[in-house]
Amino acid sequence: MEIHKYEKIWFAAALVMVVLFISSVAYGAVGAGIQMVDDEGGEINPNEIGEHPKFEGFQDVAGTEASVTQVNESHYEAQIQANHPNFFPGEITIPEGSTVTFYITAGDVIHSYDIVGTNVNTMVIPGQIAEITAEFEEPKEYGVICTEYCGELHHEMEGKVNVVSQEEWDENYTDDLITIDERGGDN
Amino acid sequence: MGVFADRYPDEAKVVRAALASSFLALLIGGAMGPLQTLHRIDYLRIMPSESYYTVLTLHGVALVILFTIFFLVGFYQWAVTDSLDRPAEDIRFTWLWYGLMSLGALMASLAILGGFTDATDISASVLFTFYAPLEAHWLFYVGLTTFIIGTWLAGADWFRSWWNWKKENKGEKTPLRTFMVLTTMLMWYLATIGVASAVLFFLLPWSLGIVDSVNPLLTRTLFWYFGHPVVYFWLLPVYMIWYVILPQIAGGRLFSDALARIVFVLFLVLSVPVGIHHQYLDPGIAEGFKFLSASNTMFLLLPSLLTAFTVVASIEHGARQRGGEGYFRWLTVLPWRNPAFTGMALAGLMFAAAGFSGMVNAGMNLNYLVHNTMWVPGHFHLTVGTAVALTIMAVTYWFLPRITGNPIFSMRLGLVQVLTWFVGMVLMSNAMHRVGVGGEPRRTADPFYDFEFEGVIGSIGELHLQIGLGALILTLSLVLFFIHLIFSWFGISSTTKITSEAAIRKPLSGKEHAPAVLENFRLWVAIAAVLIVLVYTIPIASIIVDGGLFGPDVAPVRPDHAPLFGLSGLSLSTEWLVAGAAGAVGAIAAIAGVLR
Ligand code: HEM
Ligand SMILES: [Cu+2]
Ligand SMILES: [Cu+2]
Numbered sequence: 081m082e083i084h085k086y087e088k089i090w091f092a093a094a095l096v097m098v099v100l101f102i103s104s105v106a107y108g109a110v111g112a113g114i115q116m117v118d119d120e121g122g123e124i125n126p127n128e129i130g131e132h133p134k135f136e137g138f139q140d141v142a143g144t145e146a147s148v149t150q151v152n153e154s155h156y157e158a159q160i161q162a163n164h165p166n167f168f169p170g171e172i173t174i175p176e177g178s179t180v181t182f183y184i185t186a187g188d189v190i191h192s193y194d195i196v197g198t199n200v201n202t203m204v205i206p207g208q209i210a211e212i213t214a215e216f217e218e219p220k221e222y223g224v225i226c227t228e229y230c231g232e233l234h235h236e237m238e239g240k241v242n243v244v245s246q247e248e249w250d251e252n253y254t255d256d257l258i259t260i261d262e263r264g265g266d267n
Numbered sequence: 268m269g270v271f272a273d274r275y276p277d278e279a280k281v282v283r284a285a286l287a288s289s290f291l292a293l294l295i296g297g298a299m300g301p302l303q304t305l306h307r308i309d310y311l312r313i314m315p316s317e318s319y320y321t322v323l324t325l326h327g328v329a330l331v332i333l334f335t336i337f338f339l340v341g342f343y344q345w346a347v348t349d350s351l352d353r354p355a356e357d358i359r360f361t362w363l364w365y366g367l368m369s370l371g372a373l374m375a376s377l378a379i380l381g382g383f384t385d386a387t388d389i390s391a392s393v394l395f396t397f398y399a400p401l402e403a404h405w406l407f408y409v410g411l412t413t414f415i416i417g418t419w420l421a422g423a424d425w426f427r428s429w430w431n432w433k434k435e436n437k438g439e440k441t442p443l444r445t446f447m448v449l450t451t452m453l454m455w456y457l458a459t460i461g462v463a464s465a466v467l468f469f470l471l472p473w474s475l476g477i478v479d480s481v482n483p484l485l486t487r488t489l490f491w492y493f494g495h496p497v498v499y500f501w502l503l504p505v506y507m508i509w510y511v512i513l514p515q516i517a518g519g520r521l522f523s524d525a526l527a528r529i530v531f532v533l534f535l536v537l538s539v540p541v542g543i544h545h546q547y548l549d550p551g552i553a554e555g556f557k558f559l560s561a562s563n564t565m566f567l568l569l570p571s572l573l574t575a576f577t578v579v580a581s582i583e584h585g586a587r588q589r590g591g592e593g594y595f596r597w598l599t600v601l602p603w604r605n606p607a608f609t610g611m612a613l614a615g616l617m618f619a620a621a622g623f624s625g626m627v628n629a630g631m632n633l634n635y636l637v638h639n640t641m642w643v644p645g646h647f648h649l650t651v652g653t654a655v656a657l658t659i660m661a662v663t664y665w666f667l668p669r670i671t672g673n674p675i676f677s678m679r680l681g682l683v684q685v686l687t688w689f690v691g692m693v694l695m696s697n698a699m700h701r702v703g704v705g706g707e708p709r710r711t712a713d714p715f716y717d718f719e720f721e722g723v724i725g726s727i728g729e730l731h732l733q734i735g736l737g738a739l740i741l742t743l744s745l746v747l748f749f750i751h752l753i754f755s756w757f758g759i760s761s762t763t764k765i766t767s768e769a770a771i772r773k774p775l776s777g778k779e780h781a782p783a784v785l786e787n788f789r790l791w792v793a794i795a796a797v798l799i800v801l802v803y804t805i806p807i808a809s810i811i812v813d814g815g816l817f818g819p820d821v822a823p824v825r826p827d828h829a830p831l832f833g834l835s836g837l838s839l840s841t842e843w844l845v846a847g848a849a850g851a852v853g854a855i856a857a858i859a860g861v862l863r
Contacts, residue, residue: 086580105631116548119809121550123819124819188824189400189401192548194639196718197721199636206821223718227708231824
């Protein structure tokens with residue numbers, strides 16, 4: 081087979097490019113430590129969400145009042161259930177400078193949980209728990225949307241993450257705050 | 268040489284039938300385009316938002332399943348018959364697979380259309396990805412299955428021709444076009460295992476109530492096992508057009524036969540084990556497998572980069588044959604007035620642009636920025652919506668006379684048609700990418716929330732205007748295309764018949780230089796299968812072990828449908844609609860008149 085000189089040069093350049101791209105993905109994962117959603121969250125029965133240790137005390141669907149649970153000084157966790165066309169709870173509030181681990185699952189169909197403007201963006205699949213951790217530095221109100229078609233009212237599915245200042249937090253939100261020890265469950 | 272329609276009248280009939288089905292799907296799916304675009308940017312809402320998803324399902328299924336694949340089988344039938352220079356082995360079998368595909372297409376379409384009315388409980392508003400636990404009526408799944416079985420038989424038909432041809436032509440290398448057809452079909456057989464098992468073992472029994480649960484992550488993974496390679500099923504006929512027909516139109520020859528074959532073999536080997544790159548954000552799949560899939564995806568760049576080289580080199584050769592000179596001046600002697608050439612060249616250009624946005628999608632840790640945003644439809648309206656769709660439209664200006672014997676109605680109309688597609692898509696796709704980076708989601712009837720997205724260079728309002736404008740220009744282009752199609756196809760307003768066609772010119776470096784190992788299909792399929800097993804066994808096994816083969820009691824959910832003609836969502840007066848439609852028809856008639 082005859083291969084033209086230019087073809088060889090082009091082929092070599094293309095290979096180099098491919099290797100560069102792969103290294104950049106590898107660097108993103110290892111070097112820059114960009115966290116991906118993976119299989120850490122484990123499985124859950126979508127019909128018995130409240131019975132899973134991670135969701136213990138979490139009230140099923142409509143009755144949900146539970147907001148975040150405090151793990152330690154600046155670390156919180158939030159359990160969220162998606163059911164067309166709502167998130168439960170629809171709104172969560174956390175103090176500035178906190179780290180939050182989200183445990184998100186679905187009771188009906190596939191959804192997503194996308195905190196717009198942050199890197200929290202994950203699919204939410206019945207039977208699976210999506211576990212994802214993020215830091216929220218400044219006070220800000222973030223919109224949350226479902227970005228996977230989940231039924232005829234999909235476009236109405238939205239929620240909120242309120243990052244409030246430390247003063248506001250201390251004043252309004254610490255009274256009912258549950259710590260991980262009080263809640264029990266596994267950790 | 269006699270025109271194909273005269274040399275092989277029976278085969279030409281099948282080719283025409285398949286193309287007719289393809290363009291009917293383009294018409295129906297295309298008509299949904301402006302409807303959904305104007306709805307989601309809130310310019311014109313003539314349906315309740317609940318119906319949006321039925322419209323979008325129709326758009327997706329009609330365009331990327333029916334339009335593309337019906338074109339493929341028609342075009343490939345021509346490629347095999349013409350390049351082997353032998354009739355179909357048994358034309359009744361050829362009609363059988365075409366009939367099965369049509370029957371399947373009809374069933375799936377009816378199931379979707381049922382979503383528009385309350386008269387029946389049949390519906391399939393599940394989008395073309397039909398992720399469980401969203402459920403469609405069983406008619407939808409049976410339709411898709413029948414359609415795919417039709418494509419399998421088409422492949423069998425072409426393999427049979429090839430085997431018989433080989434017996435009569437011992438020691439000869441397979442003609443390039445047939446080689447491309449066979450590698451594409453082998454890839455397709457490997458790819459459809461995923462969707463066929465998702466539908467036959469899980470979704471269909473579940474929609475019939477035979478099993479009462481599915482594992483949503485499993486059926487989703489099986490879908491994407493198929494969902495990535497299917498894009499090569501759209502693309503490979505287009506690659507054949509770029510390799511074989513484009514140089515011909517440019518007045519030159521394909522640079523290297525061997526390289527073209529290598530590219531198709533690379534697609535066969537590499538296409539399937541990458542589907543997990545659509546699941547970067549899925550829980551339940553370990554990061555390592557996502558990384559593996561990302562790396563494989565990057566290797567898939569190779570055959571496309573090689574194609575870019577060969578195609579440009581072949582066009583340059585054509586230009587030099589026409590007396591073109593200089594580093595770039597040769598570009599000016601190319602046949603830019605020919606819509607077939609210009610359309611394909613612009614399609615190729617857009618495909619290169621799509622390569623860049625594709626890199627962002629494929630980059631595992633950039634993906635979360637754009638996943639399920641408008642960026643993604645922005646990207647694939649460049650790939651399947653332009654590189655594929657525009658090439659298919661452009662090639663009809665070359666292809667139709669060969670299969671109908673009638674001349675093209677107006678090449679000038681054609682030129683305007685391909686140019687308007689290009690302009691419309693530049694506008695629409697560009698703005699889709701930009702609202703996507705701002706976070707605006709795809710697949711939604713109403714992307715207006717309690718908070719606002721931030722546009723990138725330009726406000727969301729301005730970008731929506733650009734999307735709407737682009738969509739209207741695209742619609743105009745579609746209308747022009749159908750004017751051309753109907754007038755050219757039936758030879759309306761022409762009394763002459765085309766009786767001869769030029770044979771496809773041999774490549775500069777011919778098939779005698781292609782290494783014999785390329786013909787060893789068993790070897791390539793074996794390598795492809797090993798790669799698939801390596802990449803998919805563990806993720807699928809762990810999904811089954813962890814979540815159960817049939818999942819934890821997951822019940823089907825049928826999206827509710829609002830009757831379309833309740834017209835509750837009407838937000839523009841009927842007079843406006845009528846005036847607009849009349850204006851559009853007048854404008855089109857004027858354009859067609861002038862161009863003629
Ligand atoms: C008049 C021309 C067209 C217009 C105005 C148009 C417009 C759109 C828009 C706005 C969307 C996004 C809808 C959403 O996610 O909410 C969309 C989705 C889509 N379009 Fe088009 N499009 C056109 C032509 C095409 C063509 C030619 C193809 C392919 C050959 C195509 C394939 C698709 C697919 C596969 C989707 C995704 C459907 C889904 O998310 O389920 N479109 N189109
Ligand atoms: Cu949703
Ligand atoms: Cu893909």
